[in-house]
Amino acid sequence: MSRVRGPNSALTEFLRERGIDALAIRQRYEEAQREQGEGGQNDGAAQEGITEEDGVVTVSSATSSRNSRRQSSEPAARVRSRVSKKKKRDAEDEDDELILDRIARPKPGQIEFCAECNNRFTVTAYSKPARDGGEGLLCHSCGSKYAQEEKKQKKTQISSRKKRKSVAAALLDKQDVMVPKLQDLCIKLIARYIDDVDMLGDIGEVNMDKIARILSRNRSLKDNTVRLFLVPSVKQLRFWDCSNLCSDSYKLIASFCPQLESLVLSMCGQMTDEVLDYFTEKLEHLHAIAFNGAFLIRNPCWINFFTKRGSQLTSVAISNTLRFDRTALQALVDNCADTLEELSLSRVGNIFAADLPLLLKLTKLISLEISYMRDALTDDVIIDILKLIGPQLITLNLDDCDTLSDRVLLEGIRPYCGKLQNLSLGLGENFTNEALATLFRDWEINNGLINVSLMRCTKVGDEGVQALIEHSAKTLVILNINSVYSLTDSTFHLLATSECEFLSQLDIGFVHCVGDKEVEMLSERCPSLQLIEAYGNIRITEVAKMKPGVRLIGRQSDTI
Structure with missing residues (x-):
C-alpha cells in the first residue's frame, strides 16, 4: 500500500488527529437536525450542540422548557453564566455548520x-x-x-x-451631458492622439484654443506637441499648462509666430531670462501678455522687456513670482503709462504697500487686480488709487484683502467708481454688513454691477447682500456668495423675486441655510440661470428638481 500522501489543509489535519470521520459527522448532523425538528413539534424550540469526548463527536439536545426550569432554580449570576455559554456554543455551532458544509461538498x-x-x-x-x-x-x-x-x-x-x-x-x-458635436469629437480625438499628428492645418483659432485647453488639462502639452500650434499667421496663443515645455520650446513660439499680439503662458516655470529677451527681440506686435509662474525671470530682464515693448502693451498680467519687485514695477509704469488699460498683479511677493503709489501714473487703467498680496494693500493706498482711476474703472479685484477695512468701500469705491461693473472682494473678512449695505443703498452714480464676488466675507449678512440685490438685480450675471455663513433664506427669497433676468451663475457653497426648496425656487424664477454651485450645502440633495438647462453641482450625490 502506498504511503505517499498529498498536502493537507490545517482543517483536514485537525479532524484526522481527533479521529473525526466526515461521513460520520454528516450522519450525526442529519440525525441532530431530525431530532431538532421533532423536538420543535413536541416541546418547542430545541437547543443543540456538537461536543467531543475521547475523540468521538456526539450531538446533544435539550428542550427549552427544561432549560427554563433549571434557570428558575439557579442564582441569577449562574443563569447569566449559562446564557453567555449558550451564546458561545451557538457561535461555535455556526462555525461547525460552515465546516460541515465545506466537508460535505x-x-x-x-x-x-x-x-x-x-x-x-x-x-x-x-x-x-x-x-x-x-x-x-x-x-x-x-x-x-x-x-x-x-x-x-x-x-x-x-x-x-x-x-x-x-x-x-x-x-x-x-458642462452638460449630451450628444457631443462632431466637431468636438474630432477635437478630442486629435488631442488624444496628438503625438501622431503631423500637422493640424488651418482649423481656426477657436478650435486650436480648444485643443490647447484639452492638452493642458491632461498635461500633454510638450515639446513635440507645441509645434503643432505654431502657425505664422496666428495672432493669439493661450497655453494653460506649460510645465512640460523647455526653454527652447518657448523660443519656437517667437520664431514661428512673429505676428503674435496676445500671449498667455501659465505654469511657465522653465521660462528664463533668455526666453523673455528673445520675445522682446522677435515679437514686435505683442500688446497683451499674461505670465503665470515665470519665477526664473529676474528684474533686469523685466526692465529690458518693458523698456523696449512697454509703449505698445495694453494688458499685463503677472502672477506667482518673487523676482518681480519695485524696480520692475517702476519700469512697467514708466514705459506703459500711455497705453496700459489692464493690469493684474497676483501673488507677486516682492511688491509692498510703499510700491503701489507708482500705479498712480497709470491713468488709463480700466481694469485693476491686486490680489493675494496682503503686504501691498492698505486703505490709504487703495483709496488714493481709486480717487485717480476710479471714475473710469470697470473691473476691480482685491481678493485676499483682509488688511482692508470698510473705508475702502465707503471712501474709495462708493464715491469714485461710478462705471464699475465687476467687483471682487473675496476673503475680505473685515468688511462689515453695515458698510456693504451703505455702499449699495442709493448708489446713484452706478447703474448696476454685472459680476460680484463676496466669497468668504464672513462679517457680511442679509442686510449687505440684500442691498446688493436691490441695487444690481437687473444687471447681475454672476454672483459668488460662497461661505457667507450668516445669510438666511430671506435673502434667497428676495433674489428669486427681484427679476434677476440675466443672472446665469450663482455660487452658494457653504451657505447652510439653502436647501432643496430654495434652489428649486431660484431655478424656476431666474430665467437665465444656467449654473448653481452648492459645495458644502448638506441640505441640498438629489431630490432637488432643476428645470431643464440649469446645472446644480456640488451636492454630496454628485460623486465620481
Missing part, C-alpha cells in the same frame, strides 16, 4: 448530478454551486451559461458606473 473527480439539468458530470475545482442558494452543483454547460450571464451583468454594472462617473465629471467641469 463533493470533491473534484467525483460523479454528481447537475442541479439544473440533472445530467451526470465529473466534479472539478471550477464547478459552480446551484443558483439561488439551491443544493448541489452545476455541470460545465449550465455553469458556463450562467457565467456568461454574470459577465453581462458585470459589464452592465461597469458601464452604468462609467456613465455615472461621466455625468458627475461633466457636472464638476460645468
Whole structure:
C-alpha cells in the first residue's frame, strides 16, 4: 500500500488527529437536525450542540422548557453564566455548520448530478454551486451559461458606473451631458492622439484654443506637441499648462509666430531670462501678455522687456513670482503709462504697500487686480488709487484683502467708481454688513454691477447682500456668495423675486441655510440661470428638481 500522501489543509489535519470521520459527522448532523425538528413539534424550540469526548463527536439536545426550569432554580449570576455559554456554543455551532458544509461538498473527480439539468458530470475545482442558494452543483454547460450571464451583468454594472462617473465629471467641469458635436469629437480625438499628428492645418483659432485647453488639462502639452500650434499667421496663443515645455520650446513660439499680439503662458516655470529677451527681440506686435509662474525671470530682464515693448502693451498680467519687485514695477509704469488699460498683479511677493503709489501714473487703467498680496494693500493706498482711476474703472479685484477695512468701500469705491461693473472682494473678512449695505443703498452714480464676488466675507449678512440685490438685480450675471455663513433664506427669497433676468451663475457653497426648496425656487424664477454651485450645502440633495438647462453641482450625490 502506498504511503505517499498529498498536502493537507490545517482543517483536514485537525479532524484526522481527533479521529473525526466526515461521513460520520454528516450522519450525526442529519440525525441532530431530525431530532431538532421533532423536538420543535413536541416541546418547542430545541437547543443543540456538537461536543467531543475521547475523540468521538456526539450531538446533544435539550428542550427549552427544561432549560427554563433549571434557570428558575439557579442564582441569577449562574443563569447569566449559562446564557453567555449558550451564546458561545451557538457561535461555535455556526462555525461547525460552515465546516460541515465545506466537508460535505463533493470533491473534484467525483460523479454528481447537475442541479439544473440533472445530467451526470465529473466534479472539478471550477464547478459552480446551484443558483439561488439551491443544493448541489452545476455541470460545465449550465455553469458556463450562467457565467456568461454574470459577465453581462458585470459589464452592465461597469458601464452604468462609467456613465455615472461621466455625468458627475461633466457636472464638476460645468458642462452638460449630451450628444457631443462632431466637431468636438474630432477635437478630442486629435488631442488624444496628438503625438501622431503631423500637422493640424488651418482649423481656426477657436478650435486650436480648444485643443490647447484639452492638452493642458491632461498635461500633454510638450515639446513635440507645441509645434503643432505654431502657425505664422496666428495672432493669439493661450497655453494653460506649460510645465512640460523647455526653454527652447518657448523660443519656437517667437520664431514661428512673429505676428503674435496676445500671449498667455501659465505654469511657465522653465521660462528664463533668455526666453523673455528673445520675445522682446522677435515679437514686435505683442500688446497683451499674461505670465503665470515665470519665477526664473529676474528684474533686469523685466526692465529690458518693458523698456523696449512697454509703449505698445495694453494688458499685463503677472502672477506667482518673487523676482518681480519695485524696480520692475517702476519700469512697467514708466514705459506703459500711455497705453496700459489692464493690469493684474497676483501673488507677486516682492511688491509692498510703499510700491503701489507708482500705479498712480497709470491713468488709463480700466481694469485693476491686486490680489493675494496682503503686504501691498492698505486703505490709504487703495483709496488714493481709486480717487485717480476710479471714475473710469470697470473691473476691480482685491481678493485676499483682509488688511482692508470698510473705508475702502465707503471712501474709495462708493464715491469714485461710478462705471464699475465687476467687483471682487473675496476673503475680505473685515468688511462689515453695515458698510456693504451703505455702499449699495442709493448708489446713484452706478447703474448696476454685472459680476460680484463676496466669497468668504464672513462679517457680511442679509442686510449687505440684500442691498446688493436691490441695487444690481437687473444687471447681475454672476454672483459668488460662497461661505457667507450668516445669510438666511430671506435673502434667497428676495433674489428669486427681484427679476434677476440675466443672472446665469450663482455660487452658494457653504451657505447652510439653502436647501432643496430654495434652489428649486431660484431655478424656476431666474430665467437665465444656467449654473448653481452648492459645495458644502448638506441640505441640498438629489431630490432637488432643476428645470431643464440649469446645472446644480456640488451636492454630496454628485460623486465620481
